[in-house]
Amino acid sequence: MGMQYLLVIFPQDCAVLADGSGVGNTNRVLMLPAGEYEITLDSNGHTPLTQDAILDGTSLNNPLVINFQVIVPPPTKTSP
Amino acid sequence: MMFHLTSLTRYLSSWASMIKRIVVLSMLTTLAGCASTHFENVPLATTQSNVERRVIDIDNGDRPLVLLAFSGGGSRASALGWAVLRELQRYQYTNHGQARRLTDDIAVISSASGGSVIAADFALYGSDGLDSFKRNFLLPDNTNTLNGDALNPVTWIKLALTGSTRIDLVEELFDAQLFKNKTYADLNVPGKPYLIVNATDMATGNVFPFTPPRFDDICADLDHLPISSGVAASAAVPIIFSPMALRNYSTSNCPNRAMPQWITAKINKPLSPYLNIDDYRSARYAYDLRGGKDSHDTPQYLYMLDGGLADNLGVHGLIEAISSPYAAPIIVSSPSDGSRSSILQAINNGTIKKIVVIVVNSRATAPSAIAQSPDVPCIAQMIGSVASTPIDSTSNAMAAQMDTLLQNLTAASSATSNNPAFAGLKVYGVLVDFDLLRISDPAQFKLQSEVNQIPTSWTITSDNLDAINQSAILLLHQHPCFQRLLMDMQITGDFIQPDFAKNGCRQASD
Numbered sequence: 001m002g003m004q005y006l007l008v009i010f011p012q013d014c015a016v017l018a019d020g021s022g023v024g025n026t027n028r029v030l031m032l033p034a035g036e037y038e039i040t041l042d043s044n045g046h047t048p049l050t051q052d053a054i055l056d057g058t059s060l061n062n063p064l065v066i067n068f069q070v071i072v073p074p075p076t077k078t079s080p
Numbered sequence: 081m082m083f084h085l086t087s088l089t090r091y092l093s094s095w096a097s098m099i100k101r102i103v104v105l106s107m108l109t110t111l112a113g114c115a116s117t118h119f120e121n122v123p124l125a126t127t128q129s130n131v132e133r134r135v136i137d138i139d140n141g142d143r144p145l146v147l148l149a150f151s152g153g154g155s156r157a158s159a160l161g162w163a164v165l166r167e168l169q170r171y172q173y174t175n176h177g178q179a180r181r182l183t184d185d186i187a188v189i190s191s192a193s194g195g196s197v198i199a200a201d202f203a204l205y206g207s208d209g210l211d212s213f214k215r216n217f218l219l220p221d222n223t224n225t226l227n228g229d230a231l232n233p234v235t236w237i238k239l240a241l242t243g244s245t246r247i248d249l250v251e252e253l254f255d256a257q258l259f260k261n262k263t264y265a266d267l268n269v270p271g272k273p274y275l276i277v278n279a280t281d282m283a284t285g286n287v288f289p290f291t292p293p294r295f296d297d298i299c300a301d302l303d304h305l306p307i308s309s310g311v312a313a314s315a316a317v318p319i320i321f322s323p324m325a326l327r328n329y330s331t332s333n334c335p336n337r338a339m340p341q342w343i344t345a346k347i348n349k350p351l352s353p354y355l356n357i358d359d360y361r362s363a364r365y366a367y368d369l370r371g372g373k374d375s376h377d378t379p380q381y382l383y384m385l386d387g388g389l390a391d392n393l394g395v396h397g398l399i400e401a402i403s404s405p406y407a408a409p410i411i412v413s414s415p416s417d418g419s420r421s422s423i424l425q426a427i428n429n430g431t432i433k434k435i436v437v438i439v440v441n442s443r444a445t446a447p448s449a450i451a452q453s454p455d456v457p458c459i460a461q462m463i464g465s466v467a468s469t470p471i472d473s474t475s476n477a478m479a480a481q482m483d484t485l486l487q488n489l490t491a492a493s494s495a496t497s498n499n500p501a502f503a504g505l506k507v508y509g510v511l512v513d514f515d516l517l518r519i520s521d522p523a524q525f526k527l528q529s530e531v532n533q534i535p536t537s538w539t540i541t542s543d544n545l546d547a548i549n550q551s552a553i554l555l556l557h558q559h560p561c562f563q564r565l566l567m568d569m570q571i572t573g574d575f576i577q578p579d580f581a582k583n584g585c586r587q588a589s590d
Contacts, residue, residue, distance in 0.1 A: 003403065003488040007498055020341035021405045022421055024428030029498035031428060031488075033403050035356040036349040038341070056355050060495045 003031045004055035005063035008039060011070050015042040029063045045071035120309045121300040123329035128337050130292035130302045135270045135420055136187045137412040141433030142175055145423070147188040147402065149395045150195025152388030153442035154536040157194030159218050159545050160442040162210060163552030164512055169207045173569045183207045190276035190397030192387035195440065196314035200307050201258050203267050203275040216257045218545055222538035225253055245322035251312035264310070265303035274410050276397035278387035279313040282323050283379060286365050287390040289397050293408065297369040298326065298382065299334035313384035323383035330371040331378060342406045343367050395439055395478045403485055430501030436565055437486060439479065441513040444532045494588035506568060506587050508561040516555055527551055560584025
């Protein structure tokens with residue numbers, strides 16, 4: 001079974017979930033079997049909520065890279 | 081994996097000594113009439129999933145993670161597994177001032193058929209049970225016990241009245257001699273290895289592991305199942321023994337439960353089957369067992385045959401345990417908060433520093449008379465030859481998959497870019513196989529001839545056991561990755577040849 005490589009970029013260190021299962025952490029290359037996965041993060045807020053990752057033909061030096069951003073909370077309204 | 085009907089004849093030829101009596105028993109039980117089928121499993125009661133209580137602490141990678149696969153092969157397989165465990169038990173190292181044996185680090189055992197007997201016994205009793213295993217199972221004439229039961233009229237009446245079948249005699253033997261009414265709840269305990277006893281689903285040819293996730297799929301309570309049931313299912317040699325019957329309670333007892341995300345993802349993603357057909361088939365099988373909405377064929381009853389038909393090496397379970405993101409989370413990832421991770425997640429997080437995979441293959445290849453005869457082989461010989469090919473091919477394919485996985489892990493451990501936490505992971509793949517005895521050495525050649533003559537049955541002689549034990553010790557000692565493991569753990573052994581070990585078992589750190 002050939003393994004594939006995924007790198008999830010996120011400003012914070014948090015767990016990466018593939019189809020709901022923990023597979024490692026952000027900002028470090030991860031090994032996964034070939035396949036199509038729904039990737040999400042165990043974070044306090046990220047966008048997009050999930051991303052599709054198609055893992056095939058990757059290598060250690062050329063992993064599939066996907067990016068998530070931190071959700072910036074809207075500014076709180078102050079009363080005049 | 082397809083079920084090969086012709087595979088049956090391989091088993092028939094190797095188990096021929098029991099056939100005659102079993103046929104008599106079959107006829108008599110048929111004459112006595114048939115009671116309703118006896119199903120071994122009960123439904124889940126109040127929860128909708130089995131609880132996983134096993135947890136393996138590898139002390140942040142200071143301890144190795146040892147995984148074992150035990151093949152089928154009757155008592156020959158049980159004996160080879162036992163001999164390997166006994167040898168591993170001899171090697172000790174110090175971890176935080178405490179002496180540990182290599183057997184203390186066994187985290188996962190996957191097995192088929194005869195290998196399942198020793199696998200389950202070790203999972204239940206640990207190293208301390210190895211002496212009693214020899215006394216209670218390897219030395220007695222189990223075939224004689226089974227034959228005695230088969231010819232006892234009381235047995236015929238009992239089978240006819242209780243709906244039990246011939247496999248129940250094997251189950252009773254295992255229970256009386258080894259498992260003593262213990263159930264899977266006794267195995268599902270923190271610190272005990274994760275046991276994957278494999279049978280074959282007769283209808284589909286799929287590997288059917290007796291594990292909590294698979295029992296979740298059929299909404300059945302694994303904790304209540306006797307250990308002897310799982311082991312007997314794994315060793316239900318076709319025709320000689322009847323299949324073991326399980327009920328699928330998904331539709332009756334777990335209606336409307338949510339399908340696990342990984343299953344729906346694999347089923348619904350359009351590229352999924354093209355990228356990884358094994359994962360897709362695995363998801364499809366679980367989906368069918370769970371009675372998915374458009375499941376074309378939700379089985380209500382499952383009949384289990386010998387696990388060797390689908391994977392005689394028992395490595396399928398290990399491959400999933402190591403590489404699947406959806407495998408059971410059995411590794412302690414943070415002792416402070418008690419969180420756990422799957423093996424893959426622990427590798428990706430750098431928690432596992434040494435992974436040791438020992439595949440114990442007890443296949444015996446007695447010399448064929450065909451090659452010594454000028455006569456064209458007869459039909460029986462041709463059937464025997466054709467029948468052995470599918471099982472051997474499947475075993476070779478499984479072994480190749482495991483090799484590829486271990487090579488991938490070794491290659492990945494040398495990574496220097498992208499900051500992988502698994503950089504520096506050490507991987508030790510050890511194959512214990514009679515084929516690896518060195519025929520250039522007259523003593524090993526003689527030993528190989530001896531073990532290759534040991535038939536596949538539930539009885540071996542004490543001479544057989546001695547030969548198997550000697551082989552196991554030699555095969556471990558002369559394997560470069562076993563030597564390398566001992567070197568890297570500062571365990572001494574007068575058989576270790578440092579150059580041989582380093583050249584034959586390279587690591588990223590070299």
